[in-house]
Amino acid sequence: MTEQLEKDIALDEDEVRTALVRNVTDAIEAGDKESLRKLVEDLSTPDLGDLIELLSPDDRVSMIETMGEAFDFEVFSELDPAVRDQLSEALPNALLARAVSELETDDAAYLLEDLGEEDRQEILAQLPTDERAALERNLEYPEETAGRLMQSDFVAVAPFWTVGHVIDYMRETEDLPEMFSEIFVVDPSFRVLGSVELSRLLRTKRDVSVSEIMNPDRHLVLATEDQEEVARQFGRHDLMSAPVVDANQRLVGVVTVDDVVDIIQEEAEEDMKALAGVGDESLADTVLDTTRSRVPWLIVNLGTAILASFVIQIFDATIEQMVSLAVLMPIVASMGGNAGTQTMTVTVRALATNKLGPVNAPRVVTREFLVGIINGLILSVIMAAVVLVWFGSTKLGTVIAVAMVVNMIAAALAGILIPLVMDHFDLDPAPASGVFVTTVTDVVGFFAFLGLAALWLM
Helix, strand or coil: CHHHHHHHHHHHHHHHHHHHHHHHHHHHHHCCHHHHHHHHCCCCHHHHHHHHHHCCHHHHHHHHHHHHHHCCHHHHHHCCHHHHHHHHHHCCHHHHHHHHHHCCHHHHHHHHCCCCHHHHHHHHCCCCHHHHHHHHHHHHCCCCEHHHHCECCCCEECCCCEHHHHHHHHHHCCCCCCCCCEEEEECCCCEEEEEEEHHHHHCCCCCCEHHHHCECCCCCEECCCEHHHHHHHHHHHCCCEEEEECCCCEEEEEEEHHHHHHHHHHHHHHHHHHHCCCCCCCCCCCHHHHHHHHHHHHHHHHHHHHHHHHHHHHCHHHHHHCCHHHHHHHHHHHHHHHHHHHHHHHHHHHHHCCCCCCCCHHHHHHHHHHHHHHHHHHHHHHHHHHHHHHHCCHHHHHHHHHHHHHHHHHHHHHHHHHHHHHHHCCCCHHHHHHHHHHHHHHHHHHHHHHHHHHHHCC
């Protein structure tokens, strides 16, 4: 009953979404700003982002231009990067300047980073001096670093201030961040001395100095640090936010957990796509972009498949004499490929999260080797029985059983050693490991099965 109810709810949501997209498209084509505004006014920012992604590229632009001042550019922070890039290229610079002024510093930097220098400078010229300076500082840092991820707006106070002074300062100052959970304590050189959570500040008497209640053990993040490493530190130390400092240890921004959650999701998706050889693509990409992303690794796969075919050609005479070999040899290769993919997936993810390194690599390699042996023995017994029933040949069953054990061991070792070797040479193991692991299992599987058949059966 519960499963059926969930299906009915999902179906209703799909119907509502389809009707909404259709009505929004009609309003856009009619240029009916009032109807368009009514259709989307009750949508949350994430839901509005989903709606925009479902529209065609031209309708996305028309929707934003039709709504004019009524459009909330905060939705840009919820968009798929490919959709956001498409809009940043298609929208006029005047609208982009509005978007940049409404977004937080990190989201605004994402919007500007792929624009041409001339367009970027034209947009920045329309911003207030302080906003422009903060954005230019963000854009100076390399992509995918804490400097790009950070928000430049934060609250910093001196250690000798009292709690009352800080509270009055926050009430009277207009250019503070809209939302924040802690206050940073800095010295005259803007070096971080500690931080105070708002909850503790509000529970402390007004005449107490900030230095008495601050937490001096702050985890600092270097602005040039890779964003994936920042995400790992947040998970390791259970951080809600972290001050970002420059090379001179001066406070320049803050990274918050909501941004880190996005990074964790992006990095996980990136690894998953890389393992499949599809690159950094999304549903919003064009046919040309998608093709360009997938073709390179398909060509590499074609080369490895040809290599496996050469191995088969070596034993063509053996196959001609015993047709059952052609029937059975894909089983050996495919089981090895599946086993290698299992090991490789776990290994690549462990490397990405720093859970696998020189200290524990020998132990994990040994574990995978033993797992390969055990899996090979189990599958070989099953397959030998199947071959005995299918073809009535004990020798053929023995050949495929031995080949299965050999290939499962090769798959286990290839699945862990290939990513480890690539990581050792500072190469990304995710995109290439799958191709090489498949090559090893195909070549070893075919060679072991057909080679043993040539020796024992002919």
